[in-house]
Amino acid sequence: MDDWTRTLVDRIGRMTSVSETGEFGRRERRVLPEVFNAAMDLVNAAKLGQRRWLPDVAVVLGSGLSGFEDRVQDPVRIPYGRIGLPQATVEGHRGELVLGTLGGRNVAVLAGRVHYYEGHDMARVVAAVRVLAVLGARTLLVSNAAGAVNPDFRPGDLMVIRDHINLMGVNPLRGENADGLGPRFPDMTDAYKPEIRALFHKAARSLGVETREGVYLAVSGPSYETPAEIRAFRALGADAVGMSTVPEVVAARHAGMWVGAVSCITNMAAGLSGGLLSHDEVKEVGARAGRTLHAIFETVIQKLPKGGMGT
Numbered sequence: 001m002d003d004w005t006r007t008l009v010d011r012i013g014r015m016t017s018v019s020e021t022g023e024f025g026r027r028e029r030r031v032l033p034e035v036f037n038a039a040m041d042l043v044n045a046a047k048l049g050q051r052r053w054l055p056d057v058a059v060v061l062g063s064g065l066s067g068f069e070d071r072v073q074d075p076v077r078i079p080y081g082r083i084g085l086p087q088a089t090v091e092g093h094r095g096e097l098v099l100g101t102l103g104g105r106n107v108a109v110l111a112g113r114v115h116y117y118e119g120h121d122m123a124r125v126v127a128a129v130r131v132l133a134v135l136g137a138r139t140l141l142v143s144n145a146a147g148a149v150n151p152d153f154r155p156g157d158l159m160v161i162r163d164h165i166n167l168m169g170v171n172p173l174r175g176e177n178a179d180g181l182g183p184r185f186p187d188m189t190d191a192y193k194p195e196i197r198a199l200f201h202k203a204a205r206s207l208g209v210e211t212r213e214g215v216y217l218a219v220s221g222p223s224y225e226t227p228a229e230i231r232a233f234r235a236l237g238a239d240a241v242g243m244s245t246v247p248e249v250v251a252a253r254h255a256g257m258w259v260g261a262v263s264c265i266t267n268m269a270a271g272l273s274g275g276l277l278s279h280d281e282v283k284e285v286g287a288r289a290g291r292t293l294h295a296i297f298e299t300v301i302q303k304l305p306k307g308g309m310g311t
Contacts, residue, residue: 005049008135012039015134015180015255031178034084034123035130041083042131046076046099054136055099055108057301058129058257060248062113062144062264068294069111072100080112085131086124088112097128103302108132115244117221122172126251133255134181139196139304140252141297142261145285146240147225147269149233150214153240155285157265158293159212160200161192164246165238168220172247173254182254191253196260196300203299209292214239216263218246227271241269260300264289 001009016032016039030036043049061068069075076099080087088095094111101107110128114120129140146159153159177184197213204211217233219225221243225233233241240263252259266285267273 002049004052005043008043008049008054009040012036012043012134016178018176018179031176032123032130032181034127035134038084038127039131039134042078042097042135045078045082048135053099053106055132056106056137056306057108057139057141057304058132058137058252059107059109059297059301060113060129060140060142061109061111062142062244066094066111067290068297069094069096069098069109071294071298072098072102072107072109075100080128083131085128086114086118086120088114089118103298105301105304105306107301108135108137113244113248115221116168116170116247117243122170122174122247125247126172129248129251130181130255133252133257137257139258139260140248141196141300142245142248142259143293143297144216144242144245144261144263145266146216146242146263147267148239148265148272149217149230149241149269150239151268151272153212153265153268155265155267156289157212158204158209158289158296159214159216159240159263159265160197161216161245161261161263162197162213163192163215164249165215165217165233165236166246166250168218168246170220172251182256186250186254188250188253191249191259192261193258196258196304199300199303200260200262200296203296203303206299207292207295209296211262212239212265216245216261217241219243225270230269230271233269240265262293262296264293
């Protein structure tokens with residue numbers, strides 16, 4: 001093992017462990033073994049040591065928004081199962097990690113996400129984002145499909161997320177803290193960095209696309225919400241509702257990553273349209289909006305400062 005790879009492996013170990021002082025001195029105890037093992041498997045599967053390659057930007061793609069990974073240049077495609085990550089089971093989520101370059105930046109695209117409602121615990125849901133964090137990604141860009149709670153929104157709108165409300169009933173940081181990864185009580189005041197939100201709006205304007213901005217509310221799913229729940233969510237200040245994103249964002253902020261996220265509004269939420277809700281509608285509208293959203297994401301990646309934006 002050369003010095004570059006040894007340094008990387010040491011960092012992966014340090015960020016997934018806690019330091020303890022005992023009878024025989026200080027030692028590291030692994031508290032995120034799944035993240036450590038997946039990161040090591042990825043180092044080997046993608047030959048990161050030989051290529052001297054680490055990600056700058058991580059991207060998570062939501063329902064119906066696949067295809068962005070095909071923009072990545074010189075791609076290395078790693079199925080989730082090959083590195084011990086849970087496989088996505090929802091239609092519209094491919095379930096592979098794509099590494100390469102885009103806009104002069106090293107990118108790692110999670111083509112498909114796993115959801116809490118699929119039966120995974122939260123540690124599994126956020127494992128992939130944590131793997132990319134320990135490998136060096138400093139920025140996370142996230143997309144999702146969401147229902148409009150704000151009656152002024154329409155299907156096909158793109159909403160830059162300003163803040164979120166977590167009604168999933170669980171937090172991905174529950175349990176023993178990995179001190180090398182982040183603090184026990186991370187601040188979430190600017191979970192969605194204003195600088196990245198501004199980049200999303202500017203990129204959209206350059207393409208002639210109008211964007212919204214609002215608050216995303218996350219529920220556990222998989223059932224869609226009732227009209228009464230939607231009225232309650234609107235009273236809480238939500239503009240859109242979905243079943244993802246918040247776990248990854250919390251985990252990323254815990255690890256010191258800068259985060260930006262966009263919701264593709266695929267439907268009006270229950271009680272706002274007069275019709276019934278279906279996942280087919282989500283996929284159809286997401287696919288139509290996908291090409292525009294992909295162009296926005298690529299433009300933002302090109303404009304991100306190299307080395308991250310700080311913490």
